Amino acid sequence: MVVSPDMVIEAEVTLKLRINVSKDAAVVHQIDVGSSPVLGEVRVPDSVAADLDAVLNCSKTVMDAVVDSPRSKYLPCIRSGSHSEIGPRRSMDDEHIRIDDLSAHAGSSNFCRPSAFYAVFDGHGGPEAAAYVKRNAESLFIKGVFVPEASTIDESFLKQLESWYREAFFQADDALRTEPSVSHSCGTTALIALILGRHLLVANAGDCRAVLCRKGTAVDMSEDHRCSYLPERERVEKFGDDVIVDGYLKDKLAVTRALGDWEMKLPVGSDSPLIAEPDIQQAILTEEDEFLIIACDGIWDKMSSQYAVSLVRQALRRHDDPHQCAAELVADALRLNTPDNVTAIVVCLSSSPPPPCPPLEQRPGGPILSGEALRKLRSSLEGN
Incomplete structure (x- = not known):
């Protein structure tokens, strides 16, 4: 989204859906995050998570939405x-x-x-x-x-x-x-x-x-x-x-x-x-x-x-x-x-080669899953 230079608002919004592996029954937790549009967490049994073994890919990220601003100093090096x-x-x-x-x-x-x-x-x-x-x-x-x-x-x-x-x-x-x-x-x-x-x-x-x-x-x-x-x-x-x-x-x-x-x-x-x-x-x-x-x-x-x-x-x-x-x-x-x-x-767009793909963030309870894995997970949960 582009706004005119007289506006000084800068925002960067990242949408994430985090799946934590738990031995408890599948429970959906709704998190109140105020103005931040972050989705809740879904806890699933180990048996469901085990079926999703091919979903860890560091390139499977959600694109950030950026609001342009005159204060942004970045310029590409072409x-x-x-x-x-x-x-x-x-x-x-x-x-x-x-x-x-x-x-x-x-x-x-x-x-x-x-x-x-x-x-x-x-x-x-x-x-x-x-x-x-x-x-x-x-x-x-x-x-x-x-x-x-x-x-x-x-x-x-x-x-x-x-x-x-x-x-x-x-x-x-x-x-x-x-x-x-x-x-x-x-x-x-x-x-x-x-x-x-x-x-x-x-x-x-x-x-x-x-x-x-x-x-x-x-x-x-x-x-x-x-x-x-x-x-x-x-x-x-x-x-x-x-x-x-x-x-x-x-x-x-x-x-x-x-x-x-x-x-x-x-x-x-x-x-x-x-x-x-x-x-x-x-x-x-x-x-x-x-x-x-x-x-x-x-x-x-x-x-x-x-x-x-x-x-x-x-x-x-x-x-x-x-x-x-x-x-x-x-x-x-x-x-x-x-x-x-x-x-x-x-x-x-940079004078340097791309950096290494950042390592997957291992959070307590399990990994972050891709969109494809989430679709499989929803299908599995709906089937139950």
Whole structure:
């Protein structure tokens, strides 16, 4: 949540559910914690806890909710690396952009420090659409953004920035319609990530994905726009029962949002199940945010967000090289037999490698359990 700079409230809220192992019968204790939203404790018999032996994982934490404030002094220290491979495909249709310092790149003071821009474009129907969007990315996605001081970023500015990027995706989509070098059967997914001071904005249309590592836990900053994603499926099915065929849009596309593909969007102005409108998510970065992974579906088809975060985190602790991390992430996707081109960007938000995962807090009565374990526990208790 973001508040304007004239507000001075700072808050950090952590939600925890603690399970203590006891030989007593299962009893639910309600704890009065005043204004702190901490859930109560559930005591369970040893027999129930014994069934939950696989739930201890230091990356299974609850994400803190942070209220921004002018008094916050944290700023990320940005460095990044990237890697791409053609994989088993006949052509390389992926493109990506990596700019760690927008001020230096633009040669002006239009951007606060730090400021950075990253993008992945995953083409289909040929490489032309992705290549065109990359060539014109500066005019489409960078020019027009003006942030002289990080301290001027407030709620009003962030809303304007979100609207600006939504319009930028529409303009990029229309540019592909009128570009003679790009066939109307050609298109591309697009995911961009913009860092301004401690503010992160991710805009996505398609099935590339951005994942933030927060204290070892994967936090998805985008959703995969596919027919398997329920909100997209419900939106698309409004166009008819025959729009989705075997999980593909019009028996052709695996994605429900993309730039280009104008043979599916014409005539101009008509409603189409395939749209270019991006989903936009924002976050305020804190000291707990270690790095960001941005990658095409060639990565995510073969690994979960948490798997990728754990792999990169371990690699950073070994050699602290984001370029090598991206290469290892790509190599692992190829080892898992991804059928696609593979592109990954790793953006470190600190000058140091991630710290060791903190040891599990052993409290009297037993360990803290994960969300998955809690669901199993509730099911077990309800069964009794």
